[in-house]
Structures are given as structure tokens and as C-alpha cells.
Amino acid sequence: MKRLKWIAGSLVVLIVAVLVAGYVALASLDLESYRGELEQRAETALGRELKLTGAMSLSMGLSPGVQIDGVEIANTDWGSRPQMVTVERFEVEIGLLTLLTGELQIRRLVLIEPDILLEVGPDGQGNWAFGETGAQQDAASSQEATQVPDIASVRIEDGTVRYQEQRTGLQLTWNLATASLETAGDGLSVRAEGSYQSVPFQADGTLGALSTLMAGKGRYPFDLKVTTEDAEIALAGALDQSGQDVTSDAEVQARTNSLANLTALSGLPDLELPDIGPASLQSRVRKTDSGYRLSGLNVGLGESDLAGEATLDVSGDRMRVTADLTSSTLDLRPFTAGVESTGGGSNPDRVFPDTPLPFDLLRRADADLTLKVGVVKLSNDFDAQELRLSARARDGRLELAPLQAKLADGAADLSATLDARASPPELSLDLDIAKLDYGRVLRDLKISDGVDGKVDVRADLTGRGETPHAIAGSLNGGLEIVGDKGRFDNALLDTTGAGLRDLLAVWREQDQDMNLNCAVARFGAEDGVLNSRALLADTQSVSFGGTGDIDLGEERIDLRVTPKAKQTSLMSLAVPVRVSGPLLDPSVGPDPLGAAKATAFVVGAAVNPLAALGALVVSSEFQDENPCVAALAKARQGGTGEAEEGNGGVGGFLENMGESLDDALGGGANGDTDSGSDGNRFLNRQNDR
Template identity: 35%
Template sequence: MRKLKWVLLAVIVIPIALAVTAYAIISTYSFDEVKAIAREEVRKATGRELVIDGPLDVSLSLSPAVTISDVRFANAESGSRENMATLERFELKVELLPLINGDIEVQELVLVGADILLETDESGAPNWQFSPPEAASGEGTETTADQARETGRQQMPNLQSVSIEDSQVTYRNGETGESTTLTLASATITGSGDLLDLELDGDYREAPFSFAGSVGGLDRLTGGGDYPVKLEGQLANADIGLNGNIISMTTDPRLDLQVSLEGESLAAFSDVSGTELPDLGPYSFDGHLEGEMASLSLNGMTLEMGESDLSGDLNLDTSGQRPRITGEVQSTLLDLADFQAGSGGSEDENGEGNGSDSESSTDSDYVIPDTQLPLDALQMVDAQLQASVSTLRVQPDTEMSDVEITLALADGKLDITPVRAGFSGGELGGGLSVDSSSQPPRLAVDMTMEDFDFGRLLRERGLTEDVEGTADITLDLEGNGNSPRALASSLNGRSEIVGGEGVITNRLLAIVSTGLSEIMGPLLGDSEQTRLNCVVSRFDFQDGVATSRAQLIDTTTFSVAGGGRIDLRDESLNMNFDTSTRQTALVSLAVPFNVRGTLKDPSFSPDPAGTVAAAAKLFGSDKDPEEILGSILSGGGSDGQAEEEENNPCLTALGQTEGQTQTSGDGQQSTAEDGSQVEDSAEGVADEVEEGIKGLLGD
């Protein structure tokens, strides 16, 4: 019993006595000395100064807790402000026994009101890379990444639980001077070793976020090597996933992350990105992001927006005067409406686009809009891109197929060459250039369309089922201005539409414009349709004025030829046409007519006095106008050409313009040398009798 008594005394009484003694010692200990010790230890570990202005409280146990307030931790000498971190309150609970072996096991760490600055200096060195005095004074010593990581393990505690409240972290790029701030309403970090579990809520540039997942431990953050990140959550009402590594945290950080993003509208990211983004409707994105901040690559990218999809590889280089984007992208379906502001190019109740800057058809006297084009955006970035799109939807009822383009943008000058695409059964080719650096901006188009099936286009648009025909179209135009109207008002160059056999109907004449069917419709006689032999429409453009070089439509029933001008500066029309019929009973109905008014409101009026002189102007010939028109209608010509032109009456019209001077887009004069050029251009079929601007499309 006596032995048991002493055993119990040793087990119970001695620890109590030791605790009482320890408390007596600590309670009489000067906490100012404790602060001094803490400052010295921090200075030895980091080479930085620690200042504690508030009181220090200690609670004793096998896991003693320390609470301090008003703490400041000095920044690097090259930092932009004096302190790297300040905090209102700091609570720390550590395991007592591991301290015997020199290990710091933090059971709980609480930060309240922390303000932390992470930044790089002008040379890119981070302020979270510490240089203890002993290491800094060493000469000729280099620390490898493994050594730095091992040193980090020795210096940094093992954190089991971290709680952060009402705090913020700011990242500042010392090379650019730009900074962003992340505010934490609450954050908890639990775990130990290389990976820590993380949950946080707050806002970034006033956009709310919440994330959960895992990140690397403190030794990874300060000791070098790869820093793992695996997070899922929400930012700006979008679901976001990050999975990968941030490489070389202590030198030049590089990203190696798989990124996913899905949300209802990109407009929610306007505050995050620092620029106003359009409301384009729901989207989803996935890709592998890698590289340094100044040179990032996005590989294996997939983007879905509305019905559109996009995939490929892109590179972003921000080291130059302007960001530069390079890469290749592909798409099975690209609907331009999905990339127009207003949830995928929505329409108002009248069926008009909802762009606030555009003029509605009821408010404007013009067809060509005066909407300002966003050409200034071309000076914000440089690019070199190749794109291939299986189906490009330009409008809900207009699609292009197998689109191939090469885009080059530098110093505000955009060149899209070559362009290849299929459209309404035809093949589109050529190029387009825009120079936004000139004042006013300059636009040039050099495009050709072979075998354009305008009958198919009219059927797809639901305008008429009965029209058949194909056309070859050539555009060689250039203009200057910031809007479509300004560009049209300054156009120089030429346009040409040449077509062959097909079918037209009385309904088509009504679609082209009110009034035209009343003049030409009777020429169809008892039939609702007639075979089309050919169409020729040629315009020369000079300073916004389109002057006809040839306007002809020839059918098995009737023919129309004419000419005149279209002034695109005010969209006024001054065209004259003569008609003829092959049906003797309808000869009295074949009267000349004039086209006046504007593109928006054209008027067609018969001219019984006769305006066949316009046909003479059309062909620039010394022959009698009636002889010219008769020659066209009969398929006649010179004796050497009679048989050939009888098979194709349009060759007569084309032949009459052979040898005339032409004004090209650069203002130079050119002359057709032989009939082969004319014959080569008479293969397709196209639109109309009126001008070639409004055409058979009825737009």
C-alpha cells in the first residue's frame, strides 16, 4: 500500500505541481521579452522585421495557445509598400511535445483582418521568397530547388487548421504595375503535409466566388517545386474547375492547369476582366492552360456557345506592345448570332436586331446602315490565325460551307487572305483587307463567286420555289469610312454579275420591287414563268457613284436592256430600261420604263415616249439604239459571229461592251483585248434587271 501511495503521488501530484510551477513562472514572465524573442526568431528565419504593437496573451496546456494583435510583417526591400502583411488579430495553438525535437506542429491558426501583399519587383523576383541573414551573407553559394524546398520544410510549420476572416490578398505585378485584390470573407485550410484541404468564400474585383478543393502546403509555397492546385467552385455565377500545378513558385511561376468554365452569360465577367463583355447566352469551355504569364498556351480547347462549337490551340503573348494571338481553330457549326450581344443575336418583336446603335428600317430613309463599325478594336491586339468552319451561319436562313480563312492582324491592319467557302451551291474565293490605322479607315474587297445558285437561295429563304439559275459574281471594290454607309459613299472599283440559263417567274418580279411586276409581268403573257437565257450586270464605281456598263436580262419570252446610275451617297436611283417581246401579240405591252426614287423606296414608271437611247449608252455604240436592242433580242451580230451568238444572245450584249475602257478599284484604266475574256465571263447566271445592288435577292 505504501508503494501504491507513492505511485499515485507521482502520477497525480507531480504533474499538478509542475503545472502550477510552470504557471507561476509564466505568469511572472515579461511578455515584452517574449515579443522580443519572436521578433528575433522571425528575423533569423526570414530576414524580415516583425512588429507586435498589441498585447500578447498565453493559455497554458499541452497545446498552449497564443493570441496577439496589431501585427506587422515587413516587405522585401524592393517592395511597393512598407509591410508585406498586417493583421488585426492572430491566434496560434501549437503542440508542446514536438517542440522538444524542434518541430512546429500548429494545431490551429486564426487570422482576422489580414491584409497580405504578394508582389514581384521590376525584375520579377517575388516578395514571398525570403532571404535569412545567414543565407544572404553567404558568398558564392547557390541554392538548388530541392535544397530550397528542404529548407522550407525546416523553416515552415506544419499547419493542421487555418481559419481566415475578413481579410484580403493583393497580387501586384512589379513589371507592369498592375494589381488585383482578392477579398476573403472566410477561408478554412485543414490537413498536413504536401496537400491541404481548402474552402473559401469572398469576392474578386467585386465578383463573388466560392471554392473548395486542395492546394499545396506551405513548404511547397516557399520551398520551390510544383505547387498543386485542385479546386472547384463558382466565380461570377459560373462553374469553374482548376486541376494541375503552378510550377516554380519561387522563381518565374508557370501554369500547367486544366481549366473548365460553364455559365449563363459572359457579361457576368465584366468586373473580373476589367472590360465590358457582351451577353451572349449560355456557354461552356474546357482547355489546358500552360506557360508563363507573359506567354500562355491554350491547348485542346473546346468552346460551346448556343449552337456553335469551336476547338483548337491558341497562344497568347503579352510581352510586346500589344497582345498577340496565334493558333488554329476548327468548328463544325459557327452561328454568328451566338456571338452577337443580346443573347445570341435576339430579335425584337418586329424581327429587327436589337443593336442600340443601328437604325431601324422605319426610322431611316436609307437601306445601308450608318452603324459605327468597331474598327478601333483592331488596334488592341495582333493576331495570326487559321480557321476552318464546316458550316458558318451568317443569318438564320443563310449558311456558308467548308469555310477556310487565314487571318493576319498587325498594327491595326487586318488581312483575310485567302478566303474560300461554299455558298448556295457556288464557290467563294478572294480576300478582304481593313486598315483601321488610316484616317478614315480603308476597306478593300476582291472576291469572286462561281456558280452561285440564286434559285436555291430564294428557296431557302422561303421567297419563291419557282426560280432557277446560277451566276458568276465578281467584286473588286474599296472604300473609306467607319460605317457601311460611309464605305458605300466612297466606293471605287467594279462589280459584275454574269449568268446563263434558268427560270424566272412573275412572282420574282413582285419580290424584286413593287411596281416592276406591273411593267414586266404582262410580257410573260399567259405563262407564269419563262426560261432565262442570260443576265448581265456590270457597274463601275467612282467615289460612291455606280455607273452602269451593262444591264441586260434575256428570256425566251422577253428581253430588257438599260443603264444609268446609282448614287450610293444618297442612295438615289436614275436608271432607264427598254423592253421587247418575242410574242407578236404582246409587242404593244413592251414599253420602256424608268427607275427612280431610292434603294429603300424605288419607283418604276413606264416611258411610252421611248428611252431606248439608254441602251445605246449602255453599249457605247454608234449604231442605232433600236438596231442594238433588236440585235440583242434576235441573237444576231456580225456575219462571223451570227451562229455563235444565236445560241447565246447574251454574247451580243457582252460583245457590245468589249473593248470599252473599265475603271478598276485602283482607278486605273483597262481594256478587254479579245472576245475570249467576255465568253469566259458569260458562264453563270444571276439576278436582276434593276441594278445589281438590290438584285434578285430581294434584300
């Protein structure tokens, strides 16, 4: 960097020497005789070939000048083009009268169509890094003796600056239609017009004197404002040139009416930012030896806010981001709106989107993040509160350990790993939600205010894939939902689909709500198919046992539910029901197998739901436990095969249903639980609560 400044100064000094000599002996001056010397001195200092390819001409007057048509500086051998810098025309004028006082002043410096390429190679090296030969070191050591001229005016016309990274594909382009720097006090005023990534911009502000910048010493101040049609950026600070590397310290303010406006400015070909706004940023940004440090960071994005500290380390092979952030409100609705509106990304008939996840970010960068959020807006009417997140990404592997939040008066705890190194990427998650108020969820979503109840949710799952749909279709592990007492308003039940409404109608008291005593749904997941291990629910009029599966890959459901009436007069209505079809639009109706086969489908279930129904009614040992959980444990102790006749099976259940439910739900001592299979550990955890 400093050698480049010295080269520019040396070229100007040599040209000035030519001008002085030419002014004294104009008739005998041959500019071509100086071409080789200029090229050689530049190449010696730079370590790259410099060519003056065009004509050289001299103009005389009180401000003598030289014009050179064609200047080229060679690129590295791995560069994407032969030249790093080309200039179509180079013009310089000096103040002749100032030479009488021993001062060197450049009155005007003009660059016509400069084209500068800055690129990072496959090994992370920059083409602006020049080697240090012995001759170059000697030339660089003479910098202190080189007089840095005072430049009063600089004009650039039709200039282009390109920055690109061969490894990442990042490409940034600045086109300068016009740019001018004019002396203003101790510094320079700046004005520029052009485009960045094809987006027109204007810039104005002040800089320190160019002589200070080219001298490569001390503090170089800047105060700039850049505006586009949709954005504005202000930078005020200084470059610090006192060390080996140039650093900076600046206050940065930026705003735009939509984040989508920054998509083109990012230079990342696959990045598409959502249409969220307004967006603003304010921070102190310090360039360090290893990267950048952001302090006093304040970000606004739509209804979201973010504050804290962050660092960006670019000194290694992989970029690393470290951040400690807080937010009063984090609005995720704009990021999920597309999925919600289509129902599945590019396929509107899907529950799980098939849009690729941004795994490439994990492969390209490491991160350490802590985040605390007061309110997370998940949808228009549904929020989470008190979110706490700790995340760590290393070499393509992301760990969440943990993510905690309050959700509908419940407590959610999620630990997960996402490994983008695998092909396809692998996901592992452990989710625990305690006392989720599903009645509040329905009220918040403005679906119904006639539901009350809470559930516990437990999941331990692994999956693979590039998209949410692929991951869902490969899940393995276990899932359990356990519900305690609840209430469903009759008015709500009347609004359900015909099949479900007709199913429930015969089990409802005429003018009463449906009261739920308990419910358990436990599934084992295998290659994206949720196989029922236990399905059991109990109301004031009927108990339900069920079995079946949910195919997440095909997004289809096939469940059979057997009702058991608690009144003898209703037993003839206890016809098995089948719930089947697409997840988005399942049908509910009588089981085609008929009532005669009501018990056949339970063979092979991990827990016989009909035996569990019997245990639910004839036992009275579960006073302090969820009765459905205890009934499942009781059924497991009695065997898991086909329902048996007798006092503990379906026959006994039918005989004793009407008279023993009250005893089952309100009777004596606690029952035992089975700790046999790993699937049942979910139930054991529930009982331990």
C-alpha cells in the same frame, strides 16, 4: 515570388522566437522592441518599405499567439496607390508542445481585411517584381537555411485582391468574405465565399501543404471547383516550382448557361458578349515561360463546336494568339441577330449597320489562325459549307488569305486586308463567287421555290471607316454579277410590289413562267456610289438595258431601265421604267422623262446598253458564251456613245427584234471580247470560264 515566401516564413519564425522568449520571460517582454527588427528584415529582403502601423499584443496558453494591428507593404513609385498590400489585423498562433520535438507548427494564421493590389504599369512591368540589391541577394541566399513552418489552418476575412493594367484598362476584383484552409492528410482542404467582379461565388477543393508552396520547390498540386449562380469552373493540376519561373499544368473544365454571364467576369469595360448558351470549355492548360498553351481544346457554344490547339504568348509588348481549329458546326446567327432585327444597328432604317467594329482588338494583339468548318449557319435557313480560313494579324493589320467556302452550290473565294493602323481603318477585298444558285438561296430562306438560276459574282473593292456603314459609303473599285439561264414562277411575280408586277405583266406569256436567257450587272464604285457600267437582261419576250447609280452612303437607288419588245405588237408598251428611292423600300414606275427620251439617259455610259440590246438581237456569233456578256463586248467594239440609228443601233434593233433573237442565242461561231478597260476585265474573266 520566392522572396515573398521567404519573408512570410521569416516573419513567422521571428514571431515564434518572440513567443518562446515571452513564454519564458513574459513579465519582462516588450513587443515594441521587436517592431524595428521585423520591419528592417522584411524591407531588406523585399526591397520595399514594410510598416507595422498598429498595436502589437501577446496572448499566452498552450497555443501562444501574437496579434498585429496594421501591416503595410509599399507599392512601386509608378503605382496607382502608395501601398501594394495592407492588412488590417494579422494573427498567428503556434503549437507550443511541438517545439519540444524541434518542429515548428503554426496552428492558426488569420488575416483580417487584407487588401492586395497587383498592377501592370505603362511599360508592361508588374508591381510584384522586386529589385535585387546586394543585401537582398544575401537575404535571398539564406532561404534554404530558413525553416518553413507547417501551417495547420489559415483564415481570411473580408479580403480584397485587385488586378489592373494601366495600358489596357483591364480591372479584375476578388472580394473574399471568408476563406479557410485546413489540414487534410498531406495537404489542405479549401473553402471560400465571396465575389468576383461583383458576381458571388463559392469555391472548394484541395491544395498541397503550404510548407511545400512556401519552400518554393517541386510540384504543388491543386484540385479546385468554383461555382457561381450561372457558371462552374473546375481546375486540377499542379504548379511546377523547379525552374526559375513558376509554371503550371492543369485540366480545366468550365460551363455556363449563357456566354453573356461572362461579360462582367472579363474585366474589359467595352466588352459585351452575346446571350448564347449553353457554353462549355475543356482543355489542358499549360503555363509556359512565354504564356499559355491549350491542347485538347473543346469548346461548345450554343449549336457551335470548336476543337484544336492554341497558344497565348504574353512575353512581348503585344499579346499573340496562335490557333489551329476545326468545327463541325459554327453558328453565326446569335452574332448577326441584332443587326438583322434592327436593319442597321442603332439606326433601324439602314441596310449597313453604323455600329463600330472591334478594331481595338487588332491594335492590341497579334494572331495566326487556321480554321476548318463543316457547316456555317448564316441565318435560320441559310448555310455555307466547307469553310477554310487562314488569317494573320500583325501590328494592327489583318490579312485573310484566303477564306473559301461553298455557298448555295457555288464556290466563294475571299481575300481581304483590314488595316486598323490607318485613321480611319482601311479595308481591301477581292471576292469571287462562281455559280451561286440563287434559286436555292430563295428556297433555303423559304421565300420561294419557283425560281431557278445561277450567277457569278466578282468584286474588287476598297473602303475606309470605323463602321460597316462608313466603309460602304467610301467604297471604290468594281462589282459585277453575271447570270445565265433562269426561271421565275408567275406565282412569285404576282407577289411582288405593284410597280414591278405591272412592269413585268405585259411581257409574260399568260400561263408561262418568265424565262431568263442571261443577265449582266456591272458597276464601278466611287466614294460609295455604284455607277452602272453595264446593265443588261434578256427574257423570252423582252430585253432590258439600263443605267443609273446606287448610293451606298445615302442608301438610295436610282436606275432607269429600257425594255425592248420582241413582238411588234408589244413595242408600244416599251416605256422606260425608273427604280428609285431608299434601298430598303424602292419604288418602281414609268420614267417621268417619257418614252420620247428613252435613249437620252444612256449617253456617257461605259457600255451603251441600247447598243448592247441591238448586238444581242442582230448577232449570231455567241453560241458558247453568255449572250449578254458577248453582246456587251460587241457593243463596246461598236462604240460606247449614244445609241445610233441603223442596223446595229436602236432603230435596227426595233426592226429586227422579233425575228433575230433565236439566231442570236443559238447561232454560229464565238465572238471576241474587249480587254480594254479595267472594268471590262471582269467580263473577260467570265468569258474565259
